[in-house]
């Protein structure tokens with residue numbers, strides 16, 4: 241099914257050749273194959289990483305102008321993921337997302353995005369000077385999180401903004417929930433504009449049918465994926481996949497060159513080359529094991545009093561078209577603990593570190609790095625915590641309906657560059673917000689920089705505080721003051 245031989249790892253091989261030749265280094269980095277490294281650090285890490293910590297030269301190729309092994313490694317990634325071109329990002333998916341946005345929109349142009357985007361999307365919008373048009377995702381009150389945006393929301397937003405230059409979708413969310421990306425791709429393409437995807441949590445989707453479909457498989461035009469989050473690449477390694485119909489591949493390379501360091505780590509890039517081989521050759525079976533373990537955890541957790549772990553029963557609710565079963569969201573509100581408290585108990589008492597927590601949940605990320613022993617340790621810790629806390633504390637209330645999205649009068653870049661002053665929140669009605677104000681749960685901005693502060697929002701913040709829910713984001717942690725544009 242692949243065009244190329246996915247067993248090959250051209251970049252890793254080139255580095256092995258450099259090592260096997262016994263090359264004498266008169267190039268940076270200055271530690272010269274580890275000789276100049278701090279002893280304690282080296283004795284922990286071992287010798288080998290330093291032998292392939294090299295810089296740009298002919299044998300190992302250049303990330304900015306690839307003509308050799310990096311070019312070939314990127315072509316193999318494109319073949320594995322079904323794109324026209326794929327690029328290595330060593331600035332994580334944050335860097336890839338910024339490049340993706342800068343490749344499709346420019347100063348003053350509209351881009352349609354969900355309201356609950358990762359901050360790298362906002363950075364890309366600030367860098368590009370584009371104007372975001374926001375879509376509300378669907379909210380799930382039981383678990384207190386935002387799911388996907390529906391195809392109907394995308395359709396309506398495009399109808400109202402036919403001059404938009406691109407649409408961005410998250411596939412899947414942090415919690416593993418995917419919207420109907422195929423229908424959204426068809427809607428977006430009917431306007432002949434690119435669909436770009438934040439697939440930070442989807443570099444494995446292509447390789448097992450039990451997972452939601454990938455952006456590339458439904459015709460998305462660019463997808464940014466955190467290969468380091470879910471599959472076997474080292475932290476910071478991500479992929480940017482491009483389809484050439486509506487996006488200029490050469491522009492993507494130019495933008496990446498604008499953003500990325502001229503000294504990319506070959507340790508990281510080699511791990512990406514090898515992670516691609518691993519997922520292409522063994523992904524199906526490795527993921528099969530990860531899915532099985534995560535489903536086992538889900539069904540065990542659902543038998544623990546006070547805990548809930550959503551699964552297939554939520555399919556078909558608004559914004560929920562498909563689920564990644566490897567994401568284990570443990571909702572603990574019926575136990576009367578906040579997710580933050582459960583996170584701390586797991587970490588301090590059981591030395592189990594989850595990925596993140598919010599008011600109602602902790603999120604445990606599953607992957608093919610899991611073992612049944614570790615999954616059982618998580619389940620047993622949760623059982624003990626449930627027995628210790630059942631009936632002892634009060635349940636947190638439902639989150640409150642989010643106020644309507646306020647009007648933006650300047651775009652995020654103008655707001656970022658504007659002079660600002662801090663004033664009392666109660667006196668800020670009608671002023672232009674200079675910062676974000678986020679409601680938790682469900683982790684969505686009430687205000688973005690450049691938007692007009694409304695009476696409805698001020699009232700909402702007070703009600704959140706009154707019922708003990710969270711609002712965050714302003715420089716003032718008490719949220720008594722907010723920075724406004726002057």
Ligand SMILES: Cc1ncc(COP(=O)(O)O)c(C=O)c1O
Pocket residue numbers: 331332333334335337358360410413414438440441466476478
């Ligand atoms: C939805 C989403 N997009 C983008 C990113 C950024 O990815 P990275 O950490 O690889 O820069 C994250 C990180 O958590 C994320 O959750």
